[in-house]
Amino acid sequence: MPTRPAIEKALTDAEMTLLLMDGFEDAFLGYTTRINEPDVAVYDYSKMVEVLVFRDGMTPDEAEEYIEYNCQGAWVGQQTPFIVRKLPIDDDI
Numbered sequence: 001m002p003t004r005p006a007i008e009k010a011l012t013d014a015e016m017t018l019l020l021m022d023g024f025e026d027a028f029l030g031y032t033t034r035i036n037e038p039d040v041a042v043y044d045y046s047k048m049v050e051v052l053v054f055r056d057g058m059t060p061d062e063a064e065e066y067i068e069y070n071c072q073g074a075w076v077g078q079q080t081p082f083i084v085r086k087l088p089i090d091d092d093i
Contacts, residue, residue: 001026019079021071023055024048032082041081048083 002025011018018031018041027047031039045067052063072083 002028019076019081021081024051024071026051029084038079040079043081043083045083045085 004020004025007020007025007028016031016039018039020028020041021043024043024047027043027045027050029042029044032042033039048067048071049060049063052058052066053060056063058066067083071081074080
């Protein structure tokens with residue numbers, strides 16, 4: 001499990017500055033780049049749900065509502081973190 005200091009050290013070592021979300025270190029995946037845009041931190045949605053369920057005792061529905069309102073619904077500038085939802089893909093098609 002990455003800690004906030006470990007993530008910040010890795011960013012410092014890479015000479016990067018990202019806007020990080022508080023309390024979701026376990027869901028931190030890395031960053032993404034876009035041409036002519038600042039780098040942006042990337043988080044795993046399902047891991048964020050897990051954090052809220054296990055750390056804060058929320059139900060999965062409560063956790064999803066919290067993330068949708070407080071994280072996905074928050075615009076904090078061009079470095080607002082991305083939250084990635086993995087799409088289940090059926091390889092048997």
